[in-house]
Amino acid sequence: GQQLNQSPQSMFIQEGEDVSMNCTSSSIFNTWLWYKQDPGEGPVLLIALYKAGELTSNGRLTAQFGITRKDSFLNISASIPSDVGIYFCAGLWGTDKLIFGTGTRLQVFP
């Protein structure tokens, strides 16, 4: 079946540093979504990408939809303690099913 691999699996960074994480797939997706999940909570939608090559920003977050439609990356600039959490990419399969990646766990130290 479809599988999304995220890297790195976990990151430990200093407050103020920039962060980059990516997501690759063996299948083509027409929509990519990035979510953040805090412990004990549901995923929160950060950015949605609809077109190959598209670069979209949301505050300190920037995400790109790869040209091949098989990958995406998420950058966080000037990290702050509240950026801590697990970041998931998700590709929309068909018209309704989100396929989630394996997650990148981010830890920010002051």
Added chain:
Amino acid sequence: NAGVMQNPRHLVRRRGQEARLRCSPMKGHSHVYWYRQLPEEGLKFMVYLQKENIIDESGMPKERFSAEFPKEGPSILRIQQVVRGDSAAYFCASSGQGLSYNEQFFGPGTRLTVL
């Protein structure tokens, strides 16, 4: 609060009992999705419903699991005769119409523990 609502947040059941999980979509949303998350894993799709219709249940286990989204009231995910392996977090998401159709917004989840 206009977000997706789920209840209960935590549910404890003994093996063999039934679990009922409820989800109220965001205001104006008519598409509901259920996902399951095991510890340290990503979410796995279970079922997609619109009002009174199951559209895609390709991720639902063939036995013991059922879902509905009636004309009135919340969507219900029902697990009969629960087993220990059903212990997980169950998330509901909803989406709207038009351009935002592909953007699924998640509720806080129901954490099911089977003793």
